[in-house]
Amino acid sequence: DTGVSQNPRHKITKRGQNVTFRCDPISEHNRLYWYRQTLGQGPEFLTYFQNEAQLEKSRLLSDRFSAERPKGSFSTLEIQRTEQGDSAMYLCASSSLVQPGIHNSPLHFGNGTRLTVT
Amino acid sequence: AQSVTQPDIHITVSEGASLELRCNYSYGATPYLFWYVQSPGQGLQLLLKYFSGDTLVQGIKGFEAEFKRSQSSFNLRKPSVHWSDAAEYFCAVAPNSGYSTLTFGKGTMLLVSP
Numbered sequence: 001d002t003g004v005s006q007n008p009r010h011k012i013t014k015r016g017q018n019v020t021f022r023c024d025p026i027s028e029h030n031r032l033y034w035y036r037q038t039l040g041q042g043p044e045f046l047t048y049f050q051n052e053a054q055l056e057k058s059r060l061l062s063d064r065f066s067a068e069r070p071k072g073s074f075s076t077l078e079i080q081r082t083e084q085g086d087s088a089m090y091l092c093a094s095s096s097l098v099q100p101g102i103h104n105s106p107l108h109f110g111n112g113t114r115l116t117v118t
Numbered sequence: 119a120q121s122v123t124q125p126d127i128h129i130t131v132s133e134g135a136s137l138e139l140r141c142n143y144s145y146g147a148t149p150y151l152f153w154y155v156q157s158p159g160q161g162l163q164l165l166l167k168y169f170s171g172d173t174l175v176q177g178i179k180g181f182e183a184e185f186k187r188s189q190s191s192f193n194l195r196k197p198s199v200h201w202s203d204a205a206e207y208f209c210a211v212a213p214n215s216g217y218s219t220l221t222f223g224k225g226t227m228l229l230v231s232p
């Protein structure tokens with residue numbers, strides 16, 4: 001168990017540029033989540049996948065945001081035309097769905113990607 | 119929609135003293151409840167969770183939390199704080215229908231004085 005891995009750890013970009021983050025979950029976990037955390041706030045849910053299917057998206061996930069998990073393993077989160085308000089820590093987490101309708105294993109979080117938009 | 123309130127933004131505790139961090143939630147039924155800890159520049163680590171049963175839950179690092187349905191609270195406690203406990207603590211809730219997402223509070227920053 002190597003934990004949840006996120007790359008890069010830090011990203012500085014200019015407003016209007018596109019950025020992409022990667023998350024590698026714990027290998028046997030079939031659920032993958034993206035959260036955003038701004039300064040002084042708790043993490044806010046963005047979206048989650050079960051295997052390769054994106055099952056839920058928050059209203060926070062504007063049209064400029066897109067997430068994929070094409071093979072049900074790693075995931076990418078892309079932000080197009082970045083804005084200064086996108087500056088935040090982007091956290092990825094994974095868990096196992098034991099049985100439908102039964103609680104999952106707890107979420108395991110990565111160390112995050114800190115995005116700064118100048 | 120569920121929500122979580124952590125009324126204390128910062129708390130300072132002397133090393134060796136006891137600690138209680140407050141958490142209140144709003145939800146139509148009994149939710150799943152969690153406490154996470156985050157050190158600077160790091161992700162979140164699960165301290166403990168409550169799903170059902172015994173309302174006093176034991177976690178890692180000597181932490182415990184008590185679920186009080188009548189007060190919609192899930193306060194985190196530790197009898198003796200260590201300097202390494204200095205971090206930010208987040209309370210979170212999830213629906214008890216087989217949770218898919220967590221709703222976090224804004225966090226409480228714990229400072230430990232010598």
